[in-house]
Amino acid sequence: MGIYDQTYRRFEGKLQGRLVRITTILKNEFMRRIRNKWVLILLILAWSIGIFPIFTGGAFMAYFVLTFIWLLLFTAVVGGPILSEDFQFNSITLYLSRPLRKLDYFLGKYLTLFVLVSLIGFIPTIFVSAFIIGILYGTSVREFDYYTFSYSLMVVGLLMTFVFTNIGMAFSAMTKNHKYASGGIFAFLFFTNILSLALSNLYEDIMYCSIWANFMILFADWSSAGNNTLVDFDSNVSLAILMIISIICLTIVWIKLQRVELSE
Amino acid sequence: MNILVQTESLSKYYGEVKALKNFSVKIGPGAIGLLGPNGAGKSTLIKVLLGLIPATSGTAHVFRWDITQNPLNIRQRIGYMPEHDCFLPDVNAVTYLSYLGQLSGLSAHDAMQRTHEALYYVKIGDERYREISTYSMGMKQKIKLAQALIHDPKLIFLDEPTSGLDPTGRREMLVLIKKIVKEQKKNILFSSHILTDIEQICDNVIIMNHGELVRVGRLKSLLFEKKPDLVVRVRGNEDRFISMLTESGLKPIKRKNDILIKYSPGLSRQILELAVRSGVQLRYMNSSRRTLEELFVKLINENENK
Amino acid sequence: MSNSSKEKYSEDIITITHVSKWYGQVIGLNDISINIKRGITGLLGPNGAGKSTMFKIITGQIKPMLGHVKIYNKPVWNNYLLWEKIGYCPEFDSFWSELTGFKFIYFLSKLHGISSDDAKKRTEQALKLVDMVKDSHRKIKGYSKGMRQRIKVAQALVHDPEILILDEPLSGTDPIAKFTLINLFQQLESEGKTLIISSHVLEEVERITDNILLIHKGRLLAEGRIQEIRDLIDKYPHNIFIKTVDVSKLAQRLIKESSVLSVSKQDKPKGLMVQTHKPDQFYSKIANIILEENVEITQMSSTDDNLDAVFRYLVE
Numbered sequence: 001m002g003i004y005d006q007t008y009r010r011f012e013g014k015l016q017g018r019l020v021r022i023t024t025i026l027k028n029e030f031m032r033r034i035r036n037k038w039v040l041i042l043l044i045l046a047w048s049i050g051i052f053p054i055f056t057g058g059a060f061m062a063y064f065v066l067t068f069i070w071l072l073l074f075t076a077v078v079g080g081p082i083l084s085e086d087f088q089f090n091s092i093t094l095y096l097s098r099p100l101r102k103l104d105y106f107l108g109k110y111l112t113l114f115v116l117v118s119l120i121g122f123i124p125t126i127f128v129s130a131f132i133i134g135i136l137y138g139t140s141v142r143e144f145d146y147y148t149f150s151y152s153l154m155v156v157g158l159l160m161t162f163v164f165t166n167i168g169m170a171f172s173a174m175t176k177n178h179k180y181a182s183g184g185i186f187a188f189l190f191f192t193n194i195l196s197l198a199l200s201n202l203y204e205d206i207m208y209c210s211i212w213a214n215f216m217i218l219f220a221d222w223s224s225a226g227n228n229t230l231v232d233f234d235s236n237v238s239l240a241i242l243m244i245i246s247i248i249c250l251t252i253v254w255i256k257l258q259r260v261e262l263s264e
Numbered sequence: 265m266n267i268l269v270q271t272e273s274l275s276k277y278y279g280e281v282k283a284l285k286n287f288s289v290k291i292g293p294g295a296i297g298l299l300g301p302n303g304a305g306k307s308t309l310i311k312v313l314l315g316l317i318p319a320t321s322g323t324a325h326v327f328r329w330d331i332t333q334n335p336l337n338i339r340q341r342i343g344y345m346p347e348h349d350c351f352l353p354d355v356n357a358v359t360y361l362s363y364l365g366q367l368s369g370l371s372a373h374d375a376m377q378r379t380h381e382a383l384y385y386v387k388i389g390d391e392r393y394r395e396i397s398t399y400s401m402g403m404k405q406k407i408k409l410a411q412a413l414i415h416d417p418k419l420i421f422l423d424e425p426t427s428g429l430d431p432t433g434r435r436e437m438l439v440l441i442k443k444i445v446k447e448q449k450k451n452i453l454f455s456s457h458i459l460t461d462i463e464q465i466c467d468n469v470i471i472m473n474h475g476e477l478v479r480v481g482r483l484k485s486l487l488f489e490k491k492p493d494l495v496v497r498v499r500g501n502e503d504r505f506i507s508m509l510t511e512s513g514l515k516p517i518k519r520k521n522d523i524l525i526k527y528s529p530g531l532s533r534q535i536l537e538l539a540v541r542s543g544v545q546l547r548y549m550n551s552s553r554r555t556l557e558e559l560f561v562k563l564i565n566e567n568e569n570k
Numbered sequence: 571m572s573n574s575s576k577e578k579y580s581e582d583i584i585t586i587t588h589v590s591k592w593y594g595q596v597i598g599l600n601d602i603s604i605n606i607k608r609g610i611t612g613l614l615g616p617n618g619a620g621k622s623t624m625f626k627i628i629t630g631q632i633k634p635m636l637g638h639v640k641i642y643n644k645p646v647w648n649n650y651l652l653w654e655k656i657g658y659c660p661e662f663d664s665f666w667s668e669l670t671g672f673k674f675i676y677f678l679s680k681l682h683g684i685s686s687d688d689a690k691k692r693t694e695q696a697l698k699l700v701d702m703v704k705d706s707h708r709k710i711k712g713y714s715k716g717m718r719q720r721i722k723v724a725q726a727l728v729h730d731p732e733i734l735i736l737d738e739p740l741s742g743t744d745p746i747a748k749f750t751l752i753n754l755f756q757q758l759e760s761e762g763k764t765l766i767i768s769s770h771v772l773e774e775v776e777r778i779t780d781n782i783l784l785i786h787k788g789r790l791l792a793e794g795r796i797q798e799i800r801d802l803i804d805k806y807p808h809n810i811f812i813k814t815v816d817v818s819k820l821a822q823r824l825i826k827e828s829s830v831l832s833v834s835k836q837d838k839p840k841g842l843m844v845q846t847h848k849p850d851q852f853y854s855k856i857a858n859i860i861l862e863e864n865v866e867i868t869q870m871s872s873t874d875d876n877l878d879a880v881f882r883y884l885v886e
Contacts, residue, residue, distance in 0.1 A: 008382065008413065009381065011374070011415065011416035013370065013371070016370070020366075020371075021366070021367055024363070024366045024367060028359075028363050032352075032355070085352075089349070089352065090349060091350050091351065091352050093346050093350050094346075094350050094364060094411065095367065096314075096316055097316060097339060097342075097344040097346075098364070098367045098368050099337070099339040099340040099368060099369060100336075100339075101336065299745070300744075301745070301747075302714035302715070302717070302747075400617065427742065430615075430616045430617045431614070431770055431771075431772050431885075432616055432881075432882075432885065432886060433617075434770065434771070435882070457716075457742070457743065457745060457748070458773075460771075499853070520780075532867060533866070536857045536860055536861050537861060539857045540858050545850070545853040545854050546853065546856065546857045546870070547853050547875075548871050549867075550869045550871050551868070557749065561745065561746060561749050564746055
């Protein structure tokens with residue numbers, strides 16, 4: 001019996017490790033982004049319209065084009081604010097003044113964006129592959145090696161997720177204004193693709209400047225689906241270009257994070 | 265004495281600009297005020313100690329740990345209340361605090377429990393379930409303080425905690441900080457431009473200018489006057505009172521709202537007698553203590569002229 | 571200002587008569603009538619009380635829905651000639667940060683119609699008054715908060731106005747800048763100018779003036795000298811601390827006084843805390859009582875005879 005002290009108490013509890021802190025960032029950020037209505041709308045549209053062509057039997061080009069468009073929009077919308085919001089609202093100070101390595105912060109944010117982008121870039125490919133293998137199992141439809149096809153689809157999906165995440169992180173790291181970041185992501189992806197595709201009639205190698213085309217080249221090579229127009233391109237070059245872009249993007253993010261404390 | 269923070273010739277240069285210059289200081293427990301004109305290096309010092317920016321040269325130890333070797337251990341035990349706003353948009357206080365608690369290593373359950381405890385401590389009620397963007401300045405500052413407390417740190421850096429607050433908000437914040445220092449016995453490093461706040465809360469002060477240490481010491485001894493003058497306020501025939509003081513050989517100086525009388529032995533008794541004799545109401549009598557502001561201005565001017 | 575010189579300058583400079591202003595349904599100012607005299611008047615109030623609205627109406631930037639404001643007995647609204655005599659230092663930073671401090675003030679002085687040569691001289695003078703000469707040729711965007719505040723005050727001074735309206739001029743300034751500005755305000759007061767200064771830091775207001783206006787929820791809550799207002803607050807008896815070692819002796823004597831409500835002993839620092847609801851009566855007798863009892867006292871001060879207590883008692 002007695003009257004108990006109502007004030008602030010000491011904390012004697014156990015502390016969690018690095019992995020938990022990283023996943024905390026992932027969970028928290030993911031929930032925040034998902035609650036945004038534009039994000040949900042894009043997701044629903046992407047899943048319904050984007051994947052739809054697959055199920056009507058073989059309009060794979062349509063699938064890729066639509067996926068690319070949805071990915072572009074989605075990355076711009078979720079990728080734009082992922083780092084720039086923390087710069088804008090100065091919450092970066094709070095993160096860094098905690099017992100959190102910069103690397104952990106980076107990983108938390110990166111995984112968040114990766115998981116989000118994979119919702120359009122990678123997860124659908126799993127379902128599509130499952131669908132193809134399921135439907136066509138046992139049958140041998142028109143000399144179609146559907147196993148290789150499905151695997152390449154998933155690998156390319158994973159690669160797309162990876163590259164788009166890197167691009168999203170880079171643009172978001174470069175500015176405080178998330179609208180500029182989103183705009184930048186959209187502009188970069190959209191214009192490089194449109195221009196290269198438009199100019200490809202004049203000069204064939206321009207195609208390598210289109211990120212979308214690079215993915216198609218890789219897919220064509222790995223899945224042996226034999227799309228004639230892409231057969232002349234070297235998939236190694238495409239892979240190299242995509243890797244270089246990724247490395248540049250990650251370097252930009254890293255430099256920005258190293259320098260962030262000086263700006264305030 | 266138990267040393268919490270120790271720096272040895274700590275320097276931080278941004279190209280030509282010397283934000284910290286050979287800064288050496290020992291900070292012990294209690295409430296320490298950090299003062300200096302704009303650009304003195306106060307924020308730089310705090311950021312270097314937190315490990316947010318690397319020092320150019322020199323060393324520093326916090327809780328006996330080297331800031332370059334063990335920044336995480338240090339940050340585990342420090343709370344930081346930054347000057348500027350630092351909120352995540354569209355979250356409420358509970359989400360915000362429990363998230364930050366978890367980032368400090370608390371488990372999800374511990375973080376939630378301590379979130380509510382911290383919010384009660386800073387006197388935030390049901391507003392905690394509303395988005396932070398709807399809060400007044402006073403509430404936002406309290407939330408900032410709460411996030412600095414949630415992981416039960418040993419040392420808390422407070423950077424201008426009363427800036428932007430109206431008189432009510434300021435008073436509440438100062439009462440809260442006093443509680444933290446006196447009741448919870450936490451150590452704080454209090455950086456502020458409002459010197460009366462520092463006088464109220466801190467026992468020791470560190471005064472900086474142009475990245476250098478100007479003075480460090482106990483407030484009481486820095487402001488101590490061995491032979492204090494007296495300040496007196498009367499109501500009634502003030503001029504008569506003053507002339508009687510002068511006639512008695514005292515040295516009164518009439519100021520805007522009161523009278524300053526130079527020190528002489530037995531002064532207080534004389535004042536009482538003369539007040540009764542001249543028929544004025546004696547309403548106030550106190551030693552003319554040096555204020556921190558006077559000391560500060562004097563020290564900085566001396567430092568500038570060097 | 572002493573009482574005698576106050577009488578010399580006791581004409582009303584600014585008269586505010588039954589002014590009301592609302593924004594849609596939200597009340598800004600509610601039937602305010604004040605007369606502001608020469609010298610420094612402190613304007614206080616919680617956030618949202620209506621101080622900025624008041625300033626905008628006095629400087630003629632917005633028109634009240636009811637009532638009017640006159641300066642030197644001439645209406646302020648749409649009266650460009652009168653604006654020449656007013657200097658306004660707004661709360662928010664409304665700068666062109668690409669300009670240097672010097673250029674900014676120079677430009678504004680030209681807007682006042684001052685000739686080029688004169689403008690240069692006056693700009694330098696204004697900068698000197700706020701101690702910003704050294705940094706005046708750097709761009710404003712590189713300035714600290716304290717420097718920006720000083721530039722704002724300088725632009726309010728450059729055309730040598732007789733009336734200065736300063737909205738939170740000391741906010742965010744470091745102690746050195748504060749010291750400079752407070753001295754400047756007191757200097758201007760002694761030159762016969764009229765200043766209205768608002769601040770949230772009550773200790774600073776007390777340093778500058780003891781004539782205050784307290785606004786709360788759009789209404790005038792109190793005006794006058796701080797001590798006089800305190801005396802009017804009957805609800806809260808005065809608490810007076812007397813520092814002495816002869817605690818019991820003095821306590822026994824004081825409790826017999828009719829003006830004393832209660833006496834309590836204090837330990838750190840050692841002395842007595844006296845409560846009285848008749849301060850005038852108490853103060854008339856206390857000096858004599860102390861001498862009669864032959865007690866040695868080193869301090870006698872009211873713990874709540876200050877602006878902080880006044881504000882708290884009236885607003886909260």
